[in-house]
Amino acid sequence: MSKLTETLNKFLDLEQKSLQAFLNKGNIREVSKSEKLISKGEICANLFFILKGAVRSYYFKDDKDITISFSMEGEFITSMSSFISQSPSYENIEALEDCKLWHISHQDLMGLFDTHRDLERVYRLILEAYYIRVEEQLIFSKFKNARERYEELLQQKPEIIQKASVGQIASFLDMSIETLSRIRANL
Protein backbone atom coordinates (compact mmCIF):
# COMPACT_ATOMS: atom_id res chain seq x y z
CA MET A 1 0.00 0.00 0.00
CA SER A 2 2.87 2.37 0.79
CA LYS A 3 3.78 2.17 -2.91
CA LEU A 4 0.52 4.01 -3.60
CA THR A 5 1.09 6.61 -0.91
CA GLU A 6 4.57 7.15 -2.21
CA THR A 7 3.31 7.69 -5.76
CA LEU A 8 0.68 10.17 -4.62
CA ASN A 9 3.23 12.08 -2.60
CA LYS A 10 5.37 12.54 -5.65
CA PHE A 11 2.58 14.61 -7.14
CA LEU A 12 1.34 16.55 -4.13
CA ASP A 13 1.75 16.60 -0.38
CA LEU A 14 -1.70 15.46 0.67
CA GLU A 15 -3.29 16.24 3.99
CA GLN A 16 -3.28 13.27 6.30
CA LYS A 17 -7.07 13.23 6.45
CA SER A 18 -7.39 13.23 2.68
CA LEU A 19 -4.89 10.45 2.24
CA GLN A 20 -6.67 8.34 4.85
CA ALA A 21 -10.07 8.97 3.29
CA PHE A 22 -8.69 7.99 -0.09
CA LEU A 23 -7.02 4.80 1.10
CA ASN A 24 -10.09 3.80 3.10
CA LYS A 25 -12.35 3.95 0.08
CA GLY A 26 -10.11 1.62 -1.88
CA ASN A 27 -10.03 -2.16 -1.99
CA ILE A 28 -7.51 -4.78 -2.92
CA ARG A 29 -8.08 -7.21 -5.73
CA GLU A 30 -5.85 -10.05 -6.73
CA VAL A 31 -6.08 -11.35 -10.26
CA SER A 32 -4.21 -14.22 -11.79
CA LYS A 33 -2.38 -14.27 -15.08
CA SER A 34 -4.61 -13.83 -18.14
CA GLU A 35 -7.58 -12.80 -16.04
CA LYS A 36 -9.44 -9.72 -17.28
CA LEU A 37 -9.82 -6.56 -15.26
CA ILE A 38 -12.06 -4.90 -17.80
CA SER A 39 -13.88 -6.32 -20.79
CA LYS A 40 -15.12 -4.58 -23.88
CA GLY A 41 -18.72 -3.48 -23.48
CA GLU A 42 -18.78 -3.15 -19.72
CA ILE A 43 -18.66 0.18 -17.93
CA CYS A 44 -15.37 0.53 -16.14
CA ALA A 45 -16.29 1.46 -12.59
CA ASN A 46 -12.77 1.46 -11.17
CA LEU A 47 -9.48 3.23 -11.24
CA PHE A 48 -6.74 0.69 -10.54
CA PHE A 49 -3.28 1.07 -9.12
CA ILE A 50 -0.83 -1.75 -9.71
CA LEU A 51 0.75 -2.77 -6.42
CA LYS A 52 2.35 -5.83 -7.94
CA GLY A 53 2.43 -7.30 -11.43
CA ALA A 54 1.80 -5.95 -14.90
CA VAL A 55 -1.21 -5.53 -17.16
CA ARG A 56 -1.94 -5.13 -20.84
CA SER A 57 -4.67 -3.13 -22.49
CA TYR A 58 -5.89 -4.17 -25.94
CA TYR A 59 -8.53 -3.75 -28.62
CA PHE A 60 -9.86 -6.11 -31.24
CA LYS A 61 -9.30 -5.39 -34.89
CA ASP A 62 -11.17 -7.96 -36.92
CA ASP A 63 -10.37 -11.06 -34.89
CA LYS A 64 -6.84 -10.19 -33.81
CA ASP A 65 -6.07 -8.35 -30.63
CA ILE A 66 -3.95 -5.21 -30.74
CA THR A 67 -2.05 -4.10 -27.67
CA ILE A 68 -2.51 -0.44 -26.78
CA SER A 69 -0.43 -0.23 -23.63
CA PHE A 70 1.55 -2.11 -21.04
CA SER A 71 1.40 -0.91 -17.45
CA MET A 72 3.66 -1.89 -14.62
CA GLU A 73 3.93 -1.81 -10.86
CA GLY A 74 3.41 1.70 -9.50
CA GLU A 75 1.18 2.87 -12.34
CA PHE A 76 -2.50 3.75 -12.44
CA ILE A 77 -4.57 1.98 -15.03
CA THR A 78 -8.15 2.04 -16.21
CA SER A 79 -10.10 2.22 -19.42
CA MET A 80 -9.85 5.98 -19.36
CA SER A 81 -12.64 6.86 -21.76
CA SER A 82 -15.02 4.44 -20.08
CA PHE A 83 -14.07 5.50 -16.57
CA ILE A 84 -14.35 9.20 -17.29
CA SER A 85 -17.63 9.08 -19.16
CA GLN A 86 -19.01 6.02 -17.40
CA SER A 87 -19.91 4.51 -20.75
CA PRO A 88 -19.11 1.06 -22.17
CA SER A 89 -15.43 0.35 -22.66
CA TYR A 90 -13.92 -0.24 -26.07
CA GLU A 91 -10.82 -1.81 -24.64
CA ASN A 92 -9.99 -4.90 -22.65
CA ILE A 93 -7.45 -4.99 -19.86
CA GLU A 94 -5.87 -8.23 -18.69
CA ALA A 95 -3.20 -9.33 -16.24
CA LEU A 96 0.10 -10.23 -17.87
CA GLU A 97 1.05 -12.07 -14.69
CA ASP A 98 -0.45 -12.54 -11.24
CA CYS A 99 -1.29 -9.08 -9.95
CA LYS A 100 -2.18 -7.32 -6.76
CA LEU A 101 -4.25 -4.24 -7.47
CA TRP A 102 -5.61 -1.45 -5.36
CA HIS A 103 -8.79 0.10 -6.74
CA ILE A 104 -11.34 2.79 -6.06
CA SER A 105 -14.74 3.22 -7.67
CA HIS A 106 -15.64 6.17 -9.86
CA GLN A 107 -18.48 7.07 -7.54
CA ASP A 108 -16.34 7.05 -4.42
CA LEU A 109 -13.61 9.05 -6.11
CA MET A 110 -16.01 11.74 -7.27
CA GLY A 111 -17.48 11.86 -3.78
CA LEU A 112 -14.04 12.38 -2.28
CA PHE A 113 -13.39 15.28 -4.64
CA ASP A 114 -16.28 17.18 -3.11
CA THR A 115 -14.97 16.86 0.41
CA HIS A 116 -11.22 16.83 -0.20
CA ARG A 117 -9.94 19.46 -2.61
CA ASP A 118 -6.40 18.20 -2.57
CA LEU A 119 -7.53 14.81 -3.84
CA GLU A 120 -9.10 16.42 -6.86
CA ARG A 121 -5.88 18.30 -7.40
CA VAL A 122 -3.65 15.26 -7.16
CA TYR A 123 -5.94 13.44 -9.58
CA ARG A 124 -5.60 16.38 -11.96
CA LEU A 125 -1.83 16.33 -11.67
CA ILE A 126 -1.72 12.60 -12.35
CA LEU A 127 -3.96 13.12 -15.35
CA GLU A 128 -1.58 15.77 -16.66
CA ALA A 129 1.35 13.40 -16.34
CA TYR A 130 -0.54 10.67 -18.16
CA TYR A 131 -1.61 13.09 -20.86
CA ILE A 132 2.00 13.96 -21.56
CA ARG A 133 2.84 10.28 -21.69
CA VAL A 134 0.22 9.45 -24.31
CA GLU A 135 1.21 12.49 -26.33
CA GLU A 136 4.82 11.35 -26.27
CA GLN A 137 3.78 7.90 -27.37
CA LEU A 138 1.89 9.39 -30.30
CA ILE A 139 4.86 11.47 -31.40
CA PHE A 140 7.28 8.60 -30.91
CA SER A 141 5.17 6.39 -33.18
CA LYS A 142 5.56 8.95 -35.97
CA PHE A 143 9.28 9.41 -35.57
CA LYS A 144 10.64 5.90 -35.46
CA ASN A 145 10.83 2.90 -37.76
CA ALA A 146 10.21 -0.70 -36.72
CA ARG A 147 13.69 -1.36 -35.34
CA GLU A 148 13.86 1.97 -33.49
CA ARG A 149 10.46 1.39 -31.91
CA TYR A 150 11.67 -1.95 -30.58
CA GLU A 151 14.88 -0.45 -29.25
CA GLU A 152 12.91 2.31 -27.54
CA LEU A 153 10.73 -0.26 -25.80
CA LEU A 154 13.85 -2.12 -24.67
CA GLN A 155 15.07 1.12 -23.12
CA GLN A 156 11.80 2.27 -21.60
CA LYS A 157 10.18 -0.92 -20.38
CA PRO A 158 12.62 -3.83 -20.65
CA GLU A 159 10.53 -5.93 -18.26
CA ILE A 160 7.86 -6.15 -20.92
CA ILE A 161 10.09 -8.27 -23.10
CA GLN A 162 10.00 -11.01 -20.46
CA LYS A 163 6.36 -10.66 -19.52
CA ALA A 164 4.57 -10.33 -22.84
CA SER A 165 4.43 -12.59 -25.88
CA VAL A 166 5.98 -11.72 -29.22
CA GLY A 167 2.50 -11.23 -30.65
CA GLN A 168 1.49 -8.81 -27.90
CA ILE A 169 4.68 -6.80 -28.26
CA ALA A 170 4.50 -6.78 -32.06
CA SER A 171 0.99 -5.33 -32.13
CA PHE A 172 2.00 -2.73 -29.55
CA LEU A 173 4.94 -1.69 -31.72
CA ASP A 174 2.70 -1.73 -34.76
CA MET A 175 4.48 -4.40 -36.74
CA SER A 176 3.90 -8.04 -37.65
CA ILE A 177 5.07 -10.90 -35.47
CA GLU A 178 7.51 -11.93 -38.18
CA THR A 179 9.07 -8.48 -38.47
CA LEU A 180 9.62 -8.34 -34.71
CA SER A 181 11.10 -11.81 -34.77
CA ARG A 182 13.53 -10.78 -37.50
CA ILE A 183 14.52 -7.59 -35.69
CA ARG A 184 15.33 -9.62 -32.59
CA ALA A 185 17.27 -12.14 -34.66
CA ASN A 186 19.83 -9.63 -35.90
CA LEU A 187 20.34 -7.57 -32.77
Add this chain to the structure above:
Amino acid sequence: MSKLTETLNKFLDLEQKSLQAFLNKGNIREVSKSEKLISKGEICANLFFILKGAVRSYYFKDDKDITISFSMEGEFITSMSSFISQSPSYENIEALEDCKLWHISHQDLMGLFDTHRDLERVYRLILEAYYIRVEEQLIFSKFKNARERYEELLQQKPEIIQKASVGQIASFLDMSIETLSRIRANL
Protein backbone atom coordinates in the same frame (compact mmCIF):
# COMPACT_ATOMS: atom_id res chain seq x y z
CA MET B 1 -15.62 35.74 -26.17
CA SER B 2 -19.00 34.07 -25.72
CA LYS B 3 -17.57 31.12 -27.66
CA LEU B 4 -15.24 30.51 -24.73
CA THR B 5 -17.99 30.84 -22.13
CA GLU B 6 -20.11 28.48 -24.14
CA THR B 7 -17.33 25.90 -24.30
CA LEU B 8 -16.70 26.09 -20.57
CA ASN B 9 -20.39 25.71 -19.85
CA LYS B 10 -20.49 22.49 -21.78
CA PHE B 11 -18.15 21.01 -19.21
CA LEU B 12 -19.47 22.52 -16.00
CA ASP B 13 -21.88 25.17 -14.84
CA LEU B 14 -19.44 27.68 -13.38
CA GLU B 15 -20.30 30.20 -10.71
CA GLN B 16 -20.69 33.68 -12.14
CA LYS B 17 -17.84 34.96 -9.99
CA SER B 18 -15.49 32.24 -11.17
CA LEU B 19 -16.31 32.77 -14.78
CA GLN B 20 -15.75 36.50 -14.46
CA ALA B 21 -12.46 36.04 -12.65
CA PHE B 22 -11.33 33.65 -15.35
CA LEU B 23 -12.30 35.89 -18.24
CA ASN B 24 -10.74 38.92 -16.56
CA LYS B 25 -7.36 37.26 -16.28
CA GLY B 26 -7.27 36.48 -19.96
CA ASN B 27 -6.09 38.58 -22.88
CA ILE B 28 -6.70 38.65 -26.58
CA ARG B 29 -3.93 38.12 -29.08
CA GLU B 30 -4.21 38.37 -32.82
CA VAL B 31 -1.68 36.53 -34.93
CA SER B 32 -1.38 36.48 -38.67
CA LYS B 33 -0.95 33.48 -40.89
CA SER B 34 2.34 31.57 -40.39
CA GLU B 35 3.16 33.48 -37.23
CA LYS B 36 4.33 31.33 -34.33
CA LEU B 37 2.51 31.13 -31.02
CA ILE B 38 5.13 28.92 -29.44
CA SER B 39 8.63 28.07 -30.54
CA LYS B 40 10.77 25.11 -29.63
CA GLY B 41 12.98 25.86 -26.65
CA GLU B 42 10.85 28.51 -25.03
CA ILE B 43 8.72 27.87 -21.98
CA CYS B 44 5.08 28.02 -22.94
CA ALA B 45 3.51 30.41 -20.46
CA ASN B 46 0.01 30.42 -21.90
CA LEU B 47 -3.03 28.32 -22.46
CA PHE B 48 -4.76 29.49 -25.64
CA PHE B 49 -8.33 29.27 -26.78
CA ILE B 50 -9.00 29.72 -30.48
CA LEU B 51 -11.75 32.31 -30.97
CA LYS B 52 -11.18 32.45 -34.68
CA GLY B 53 -8.81 30.69 -37.06
CA ALA B 54 -6.84 27.46 -36.93
CA VAL B 55 -3.39 26.44 -35.75
CA ARG B 56 -0.90 23.66 -36.34
CA SER B 57 1.51 22.10 -33.91
CA TYR B 58 4.69 20.49 -35.23
CA TYR B 59 8.08 19.07 -34.41
CA PHE B 60 11.29 18.85 -36.36
CA LYS B 61 12.67 15.50 -37.42
CA ASP B 62 16.05 16.05 -39.02
CA ASP B 63 15.26 19.15 -41.06
CA LYS B 64 11.68 18.36 -42.02
CA ASP B 65 8.74 19.45 -39.94
CA ILE B 66 6.20 16.89 -38.81
CA THR B 67 2.68 17.97 -37.95
CA ILE B 68 1.40 16.65 -34.64
CA SER B 69 -2.04 18.25 -34.52
CA PHE B 70 -4.41 20.70 -36.11
CA SER B 71 -6.67 22.74 -33.84
CA MET B 72 -9.71 24.73 -34.84
CA GLU B 73 -12.01 27.44 -33.59
CA GLY B 74 -13.46 26.57 -30.20
CA GLU B 75 -10.52 24.44 -29.08
CA PHE B 76 -7.91 24.96 -26.41
CA ILE B 77 -4.31 24.68 -27.49
CA THR B 78 -0.93 24.86 -25.85
CA SER B 79 2.32 22.93 -25.78
CA MET B 80 0.92 20.72 -23.07
CA SER B 81 4.13 19.25 -21.72
CA SER B 82 5.77 22.66 -21.61
CA PHE B 83 2.76 24.38 -20.08
CA ILE B 84 2.22 21.75 -17.41
CA SER B 85 5.83 21.43 -16.34
CA GLN B 86 6.89 24.97 -17.24
CA SER B 87 9.90 23.61 -19.04
CA PRO B 88 11.15 24.30 -22.58
CA SER B 89 8.81 23.24 -25.35
CA TYR B 90 9.74 20.55 -27.86
CA GLU B 91 7.03 21.60 -30.24
CA ASN B 92 6.24 24.67 -32.32
CA ILE B 93 2.76 26.02 -32.81
CA GLU B 94 1.90 28.32 -35.70
CA ALA B 95 -1.18 29.97 -37.15
CA LEU B 96 -2.53 28.26 -40.26
CA GLU B 97 -4.47 31.43 -41.03
CA ASP B 98 -5.09 34.77 -39.32
CA CYS B 99 -6.23 33.99 -35.80
CA LYS B 100 -7.87 35.62 -32.84
CA LEU B 101 -6.84 33.91 -29.62
CA TRP B 102 -7.82 34.27 -26.02
CA HIS B 103 -5.10 33.30 -23.57
CA ILE B 104 -4.35 33.01 -19.90
CA SER B 105 -0.97 32.60 -18.26
CA HIS B 106 0.03 29.50 -16.31
CA GLN B 107 0.66 31.58 -13.24
CA ASP B 108 -2.73 33.29 -13.35
CA LEU B 109 -4.50 30.02 -13.97
CA MET B 110 -2.83 28.30 -11.01
CA GLY B 111 -3.68 31.31 -8.87
CA LEU B 112 -7.33 31.06 -9.85
CA PHE B 113 -7.41 27.37 -8.92
CA ASP B 114 -6.63 28.30 -5.31
CA THR B 115 -9.50 30.72 -5.02
CA HIS B 116 -12.05 29.11 -7.36
CA ARG B 117 -12.50 25.37 -6.96
CA ASP B 118 -14.87 25.07 -9.86
CA LEU B 119 -12.25 26.45 -12.22
CA GLU B 120 -9.83 23.73 -11.22
CA ARG B 121 -12.61 21.23 -11.81
CA VAL B 122 -13.53 22.53 -15.24
CA TYR B 123 -9.86 22.47 -16.18
CA ARG B 124 -9.68 18.87 -15.05
CA LEU B 125 -12.77 17.95 -17.07
CA ILE B 126 -11.31 19.59 -20.16
CA LEU B 127 -8.08 17.73 -19.61
CA GLU B 128 -9.99 14.46 -19.41
CA ALA B 129 -11.71 15.19 -22.70
CA TYR B 130 -8.39 16.01 -24.35
CA TYR B 131 -6.80 12.90 -22.90
CA ILE B 132 -9.47 10.74 -24.50
CA ARG B 133 -8.90 12.53 -27.78
CA VAL B 134 -5.16 11.85 -27.87
CA GLU B 135 -5.74 8.26 -26.88
CA GLU B 136 -8.21 7.86 -29.73
CA GLN B 137 -5.72 9.38 -32.11
CA LEU B 138 -3.09 6.89 -30.99
CA ILE B 139 -5.42 3.94 -31.49
CA PHE B 140 -6.66 5.23 -34.80
CA SER B 141 -3.09 5.47 -36.09
CA LYS B 142 -2.65 1.75 -35.40
CA PHE B 143 -5.88 0.63 -36.98
CA LYS B 144 -5.91 2.34 -40.32
CA ASN B 145 -3.85 2.32 -43.49
CA ALA B 146 -2.82 5.40 -45.47
CA ARG B 147 -6.07 5.77 -47.41
CA GLU B 148 -8.25 5.16 -44.36
CA ARG B 149 -6.34 7.72 -42.32
CA TYR B 150 -6.96 10.32 -45.02
CA GLU B 151 -10.64 9.45 -45.22
CA GLU B 152 -10.92 9.73 -41.45
CA LEU B 153 -9.42 13.21 -41.55
CA LEU B 154 -11.87 14.20 -44.28
CA GLN B 155 -14.68 13.10 -41.99
CA GLN B 156 -13.35 14.58 -38.74
CA LYS B 157 -11.79 17.87 -39.82
CA PRO B 158 -12.62 18.61 -43.46
CA GLU B 159 -11.69 22.30 -43.02
CA ILE B 160 -8.08 21.23 -42.64
CA ILE B 161 -7.92 20.14 -46.24
CA GLN B 162 -8.43 23.75 -47.31
CA LYS B 163 -6.28 25.37 -44.69
CA ALA B 164 -3.16 23.22 -44.62
CA SER B 165 -0.67 22.27 -47.30
CA VAL B 166 -0.26 18.76 -48.69
CA GLY B 167 3.06 18.48 -46.88
CA GLN B 168 1.55 19.47 -43.54
CA ILE B 169 -1.32 17.04 -43.92
CA ALA B 170 0.92 14.22 -45.14
CA SER B 171 3.20 14.40 -42.13
CA PHE B 172 0.18 14.52 -39.83
CA LEU B 173 -1.20 11.36 -41.46
CA ASP B 174 2.23 9.79 -41.32
CA MET B 175 2.79 9.29 -45.03
CA SER B 176 4.89 10.90 -47.76
CA ILE B 177 3.66 13.86 -49.77
CA GLU B 178 3.61 11.71 -52.88
CA THR B 179 1.48 9.01 -51.28
CA LEU B 180 -1.08 11.57 -50.13
CA SER B 181 -1.13 13.13 -53.56
CA ARG B 182 -1.80 9.75 -55.14
CA ILE B 183 -4.56 8.93 -52.67
CA ARG B 184 -6.29 12.20 -53.51
CA ALA B 185 -5.88 11.52 -57.22
CA ASN B 186 -7.94 8.33 -57.23
CA LEU B 187 -10.68 9.31 -54.81
Add this chain to the structure above:
DNA sequence: GATTTTTTTTGATTTTTGTCAAATGCTTGT
Protein backbone atom coordinates in the same frame (compact mmCIF):
# COMPACT_ATOMS: atom_id res chain seq x y z
C1' DG C 1 1.82 40.44 -66.37
C1' DA C 2 6.03 37.93 -66.83
C1' DT C 3 9.36 35.50 -64.25
C1' DT C 4 11.02 33.16 -60.43
C1' DT C 5 10.12 30.19 -56.69
C1' DT C 6 7.51 26.91 -54.36
C1' DT C 7 4.16 23.33 -54.19
C1' DT C 8 1.89 19.51 -56.13
C1' DT C 9 1.47 15.77 -59.29
C1' DT C 10 3.12 11.86 -61.93
C1' DG C 11 6.31 8.08 -63.20
C1' DA C 12 10.01 4.63 -62.30
C1' DT C 13 12.40 2.23 -58.91
C1' DT C 14 13.79 0.64 -54.25
C1' DT C 15 12.99 -0.28 -49.57
C1' DT C 16 10.38 -1.74 -45.89
C1' DT C 17 7.21 -4.46 -44.02
C1' DG C 18 3.35 -7.80 -44.47
C1' DT C 19 1.54 -12.33 -45.80
C1' DC C 20 1.62 -17.13 -46.44
C1' DA C 21 3.69 -21.50 -45.53
C1' DA C 22 6.57 -24.62 -43.41
C1' DA C 23 9.77 -25.93 -39.78
C1' DT C 24 11.28 -25.67 -35.24
C1' DG C 25 10.86 -24.90 -30.38
C1' DC C 26 8.40 -24.47 -26.12
C1' DT C 27 4.43 -25.42 -22.64
C1' DT C 28 1.16 -27.86 -20.43
C1' DG C 29 -1.58 -31.58 -19.08
C1' DT C 30 -1.91 -36.28 -18.45
Add this chain to the structure above:
DNA sequence: ACAAGCATTTGACAAAAATCAAAAAAAATC
Protein backbone atom coordinates in the same frame (compact mmCIF):
# COMPACT_ATOMS: atom_id res chain seq x y z
C1' DA D 1 8.21 -38.38 -20.29
C1' DC D 2 5.25 -37.82 -24.05
C1' DA D 3 1.94 -36.03 -27.06
C1' DA D 4 -0.84 -32.25 -28.40
C1' DG D 5 -1.33 -27.66 -28.97
C1' DC D 6 0.70 -23.03 -29.26
C1' DA D 7 4.28 -19.76 -30.09
C1' DT D 8 8.21 -18.46 -32.52
C1' DT D 9 11.42 -18.47 -36.21
C1' DT D 10 12.78 -18.76 -40.98
C1' DG D 11 12.20 -18.46 -46.00
C1' DA D 12 9.97 -17.02 -50.34
C1' DC D 13 7.16 -13.85 -52.24
C1' DA D 14 3.76 -9.86 -52.52
C1' DA D 15 2.09 -5.46 -51.26
C1' DA D 16 2.43 -0.91 -49.50
C1' DA D 17 4.67 3.03 -49.18
C1' DA D 18 9.19 5.73 -49.59
C1' DT D 19 12.51 7.78 -52.44
C1' DC D 20 14.33 9.91 -56.45
C1' DA D 21 13.62 12.57 -60.51
C1' DA D 22 11.20 15.35 -63.48
C1' DA D 23 7.06 17.73 -65.19
C1' DA D 24 3.10 20.56 -64.28
C1' DA D 25 0.59 23.78 -61.61
C1' DA D 26 0.12 27.42 -58.37
C1' DA D 27 1.80 31.26 -55.71
C1' DA D 28 4.84 34.96 -54.81
C1' DT D 29 7.93 38.61 -56.40
C1' DC D 30 9.43 42.06 -59.25
